[in-house]
Amino acid sequence: MERELVLAARLGDEVAFARLIESEAPRTYRAVLAVVRSPEDAQEVMQDATIRAWRQLRSLRDADSWPAWFRRIAVRQAFDRAGHQGRIRLHEITLDSVEGEAGRDPSSGWAERAAVMSALQLLATEDRALLGLRFGADLAVPDVAAALGIPLGTAKSRLHRALGRLAAAMGDDDVRR
Numbered sequence: 001m002e003r004e005l006v007l008a009a010r011l012g013d014e015v016a017f018a019r020l021i022e023s024e025a026p027r028t029y030r031a032v033l034a035v036v037r038s039p040e041d042a043q044e045v046m047q048d049a050t051i052r053a054w055r056q057l058r059s060l061r062d063a064d065s066w067p068a069w070f071r072r073i074a075v076r077q078a079f080d081r082a083g084h085q086g087r088i089r090l091h092e093i094t095l096d097s098v099e100g101e102a103g104r105d106p107s108s109g110w111a112e113r114a115a116v117m118s119a120l121q122l123l124a125t126e127d128r129a130l131l132g133l134r135f136g137a138d139l140a141v142p143d144v145a146a147a148l149g150i151p152l153g154t155a156k157s158r159l160h161r162a163l164g165r166l167a168a169a170m171g172d173d174d175v176r177r
Contacts, residue, residue: 006063009054017057021050024067027139028074031147034136035078035129045081049074068146075147079129119169127162134159 002023008016025046032049033042053070060069120128133144145155
């Protein structure tokens with residue numbers, strides 16, 4: 001189905017293109033939000049990425065790679081926007097996004113979460129972006145690699161090193177990975 005939509009969109013079918021965007025928008029939005037933090041900025045990035053994808057759709061070689069291709073465009077747009085803001089920011093943790101285990105006080109992990117957020121700010125931009133995409137946007141490692149346009153092995157090794165640096169920034173040399 002997706003392949004047919006890509007092929008139709010390449011021929012100028014705007015409805016097919018809109019369906020492609022609708023199918024990929026929620027996950028891509030979460031990835032973008034992990035990079036730019038602001039919902040308003042994320043919406044603008046998604047609009048810019050959609051326009052860019054429409055203009056560059058003919059350059060998509062493999063119709064089956066549509067999701068990764070679109071996500072890569074959007075994440076690069078997010079990096080550009082975040083760079084203009086001077087830094088990449090991870091989205092904030094809100095009460096709505098934190099759910100405790102059954103019978104557990106939901107606020108019990110706030111100190112730990114605050115320590116993680118503080119430690120993240122000490123990391124390099126690339127590490128924060130990688131961790132934000134993997135854990136903030138809840139992307140699988142292959143999807144993180146595709147979003148960043150890097151090989152899977154590179155994404156795995158960078159993620160491993162970034163987690164190590166995060167542990168060091170938190171003063172914990174024995175963090176489970």
